[in-house]
Structures are given as C-alpha cells and as structure tokens.
Amino acid sequence: xxxxxIFDLDGVITDTAELxxxxxxxxxxxEGYYFDREINEKLRGVSRQASLNIILNGKTISEEKFETLMxxxxxxxxxLLNTISAKDILPGIESFLLELKARGIKVALASASKNxxxxxxxxxxxSLFDAIGDGWSVKRSKPAPDVxxxxxxxxxxxxxxxxxxxxxxxxIDAAIDAGMxxxxxxxxxxxxxxxxxxxxxxxxxxxxxxx
Ligand code: B16
Ligand code: MG
Numbered sequence: 362x363x364x365x366x367i368f369d370l371d372g373v374i375t376d377t378a379e380l381x382x383x384x385x386x387x388x389x390x391x392e393g394y395y396f397d398r399e400i401n402e403k404l405r406g407v408s409r410q411a412s413l414n415i416i417l418n419g420k421t422i423s424e425e426k427f428e429t430l431m432x433x434x435x436x437x438x439x440x441l442l443n444t445i446s447a448k449d450i451l452p453g454i455e456s457f458l459l460e461l462k463a464r465g466i467k468v469a470l471a472s473a474s475k476n477x478x479x480x481x482x483x484x485x486x487x488s489l490f491d492a493i494g495d496g497w498s499v500k501r502s503k504p505a506p507d508v509x510x511x512x513x514x515x516x517x518x519x520x521x522x523x524x525x526x527x528x529x530x531x532x533i534d535a536a537i538d539a540g541m542x543x544x545x546x547x548x549x550x551x552x553x554x555x556x557x558x559x560x561x562x563x564x565x566x567x568x569x570x571x572x
Contacts, residue, residue: 363571365518366461367494367509367536369406370472372528373546373562375449375484377442377474378405381412384437388430389416406529408473408502409435435476442476447485452563458489460567467491469512471525473502473532492516504531506539513539524570528552544570 371377382401389396396416404412409431422430461468468490470477475496481487492515499507513523525536528546533555536543544565545552552558559565 362522363466363524364522365467365469365491365513365516365524367469367471367512367523367525367541369525369527369529369532370470370474370477370480372405373451373526374454374470374486375445375451375480377445377480380438380441380445383441384434385412385416387437388434392430394420406473406503406527406532408496409475411502439476442480442483445480445483450484450486452561453565454562455486457562457565457567458486462489467516467518469516470494471508471512472496473508503529503535504538506535509536509539509541513541524556526565527555530554 368374371381378401381404382398385401385404386396394416400416403415407415413427413431458468469492470481470490471494473496474480477495478493481490481493492512494508494512494515496502498511501507509523509525510520513520520540523541524544525541526544526546527533527536530551533543533545533552537554542556545555545558546562546565547560549558557570
C-alpha cells in the first residue's frame with residue numbers, strides 16, 4: 362500500500378548539483394582550496410556543513426571562518442538560483458507528480474537544502490506539494506532518517522506506506538533507516554541498494570513501482 366510519495370529535490374526534481382558545484386568552485390578558488398567535479402559528486406545529498414568539511418579535506422579553520430565560507434558560498438548559490446525556472450524541472454517529473462495527485466496519493470518534499478522552498482517556488486511546483494521538509498525542518502541531515510520521518514508526519518502517513526524518490530547514497534540510506542521503500546535514480550553503484558532503480562527521471566514509471 363502506498364499513501365504518500367516523498368521526493369528529494371536536488372537530482373530528482375531539478376539538477377541544482379551543477380549550481381552547487383559552481384558556487385563551491387568559486388569559493389574554493391578564492392580560498393586556494395582544491396576542488397573539482399569528482400569531489401562535487403561526494404556532496405550529493407549531504408548538508409552544507411558536511412559539504413564544506415569534505416572540501417576542507419582535514420584542513421582546520423576557525424569556527425568563524427567556517428561560518429563565513431558557508432555563508433559566502435550560499436550567497437553565490439542563491440545568485441545562481443535566480444536563473445532557474447520551470448524549464449529546469451527534470452524530464453517526466455511534472456507528469457509523475459500530476460499522476461500521483463490524480464490517484465489521491467500525498468506528495469511531500471524531503472530535501473537537505475535550506476533553499477528548498479524558494480527553489481520549488483521558482484520551478485512553479487509549490488502547489489503540487491502537500492508538505493515540505495527541508496534543511497530547516499530537522500537538526501540531523503541525511504543519512505539520518507529525520508527529514509523523511511518529518512515529511513511523513515506532515516502528511517499523516519505511516520512510514521511503511523511512504524515511497525521515497527532519491528538520487529543520493531546518503532538519501533537512500535536515510536529513507537531505508539526511516540523504514541520506507543525507495544526509488545533510486547541513477548547508476549547502480551550509487552543507488553543499487555534502493556527498492557527500485559531507474560537510470561533517470563524520465564524512465565521512472567508509476568506502474569512499475571506500484572505493481
Ligand atoms: P543548501 P537534496 C542537497 O539537496 C544537495 O544535494 C546538497 O549538495 C546540498 O549541500 C544540500 O542540499 C544543502 O543545500 O546549501 O541549499 O542548504 O538532494 O537533499 O535536495
Ligand atoms: Mg538529491
């Protein structure tokens with residue numbers, strides 16, 4: 362039985378990973394830190410704080426500088442978000458959301474991002490969501506299950522009646538830990554531990570998932 366679908370944002374609804382990459386790269390270049398696309402892959406689905414720790418790679422800086430760098434990167438990222446619109450919704454997502462609504466299945470968001478609400482707004486998708494869990498909703502971010510449990514609570518659905526859609530290893534771990542089934546979007550080596558796997562959003566099929 363499935364009463365709710367809970368969606369991750371970056372990599373599922375839209376590909377903000379590229380914008381995160383550009384913003385982190387700008388900050389890293391200014392600070393003389395090494396950063397590249399391979400390192401950026403490790404930031405998929407993890408919080409802003411955990412992302413900076415990965416970039417620092419063991420380098421120690423003061424707490425104050427850490428905060429300053431996170432704020433600066435976020436400023437660059439928010440600037441880049443001004444360029445996004447409905448054209449950036451990943452293929453197949455809007456029709457998938459509409460199909461869920463037509464079937465009376467609840468739709469929620471569970472993102473690690475503190476920018477999730479303005480992003481959904483820019484994409485024109487806010488009205489399709491019954492609840493939004495984001496980086497402000499819980500203290501512990503993915504791979505902790507908290508944001509998924511929060512989203513399920515917001516739509517009043519038991520965890521075993523929720524299906525999560527995720528593109529990140531940390532997100533899939535979090536959803537499994539929450540007691541939910543998961544649709545993984547991406548390559549086997551990244552999302553192979555999900556209940557179902559699709560290579561990309563446009564090949565995701567509700568019939569295959571619900572049986
Ligand atoms: P922010 P998701 C995650 O979004 C991103 O994948 C990750 O790269 C980012 O660090 C995190 O949000 C926090 O984002 O800096 O905007 O708060 O995949 O959980 O939707
Ligand atoms: Mg993601």
